[in-house]
Amino acid sequence: MASDPRVYVVTGADSGLGSAVVDALAGTGRVIRCGIGDEVDVRADLSTAEGRSQLCAEVEALSGGRVDGVVAAAGIGTPRRETVALNHFGTTAVLDGLRPLLARSAAPAAVVVSSSSTLNRGSGALVRACLRGDEPAALRVADRLIRTRRGSQLYRSSKIALNHWVRSTAVRPEWARSGIVLNAVAPGIIGTEVVLRSWEQERRLLETALPQPLGAPGPVAAVAALLAHAVSADNRFMTGQVVYCDGGTDALVRGTRPQRLFLRYRPREVWTLVRESRRIAAGASAGQTGLA
Secondary structure: OOOOOEEEEEEOOOOHHHHHHHHHHEOOEEEEEEEOOOOOOEEOOOOOHHHHHHHHHHHHHHHOOOOOEEEEOOOOOOOOHHHHHHHHHHHHHHHHHHHHHHOOOOOOEEEEEOOHHHHOOOOHHHHHHHHHOOHHHHHHHHHHHHHOOOOOHHHHHHHHHHHHHHHHHHOOHHHHOOOOEEEEEEEOOEOOHHHHHOHHHHHHHHHHHOOOOOOOOEOHHHHHHHHHHHOOOOOOOOOOOEEEEOOOHHHHHHOOHHHHOOOOOOHHHHHHHHHHHHHHHHHHHHHHHHHO
C-alpha cells in the first residue's frame, strides 16, 4: 500500500520566499499555506498570541492531526516592535505548537528562515530577552532601540536569537527523540519582490554590508529548493544546523573561524574515552594473539 502523501505547513506563504517554497514543494505533497493575505489556507497574524494559537488549531483541523514538514518563512524587517514579535516569538510559538503534530509523522522535519545579516553583531539585550522567552521584555528593548535610532538592529537580533533557539532546541529530547529534525537556513540578499523594489536605491548599502562573491541579488529559487529539501523525507540526519545560503558571504567574512571551537569533554567523559579505548585495544591485541 502506498504511503500517505506528506503534509507541509508553510508560514509566510503568500509572498516572497514563502511563496517560492510553496512552488518548490508542489507535487511532493499537500501544502497548507499560512499567511495574512487572501490566497491562503490559514490566515493568522503571528505577531500576536491569538494568531499563533489560531494557526496551530486550524492546521491541526486541516491536516487531520499529522504534519510532516514545517517551513517557518514568515518574517518582516522593518524597525518596528512587530519585527521581534513575528520573527522570533511567532516562529518559536508556532513550531512548539505544531511539534505534537510533527511527532506523529514517520519522517518529521522543520526549518526556519534566518538571514546572513546574523553575521553582524546585534543587540545582546534583545537576544537574551528572546532566548529567555520573555516577550514583554524583548518588546521593551525593541522600543528602546527604536527610540535611540537603533531600530535597524531588530531584524538581525531577532534572527540571531532564532539561530540560537534552533541549535539548542533541536537536540532536546522532545524533538530529537521524536525524530524531528530542526534546522535554519540563512539566505543572503536574494531577489524577492521587496528587495527588487528598492534595489537600485539600496544596492550600494547592501553590497557593502553583506558582500556576496556569487553576486547579488541571489536566486530565490535556490534558497527555496534548500528549504524544501530540509523538510523532505530525505533529510533524516541533519539537525541543529544554521546553513548559510548566501552566495559566499559567510565564507568570505568568517573564513576558518567557525572551525576554531572544538569538542571539550568533562572528566567523567574523559575517563569513559580512556577506558573504552583500552578495552578496544585489549580486544584487538587478543585477536592478534589468537591468529598467531
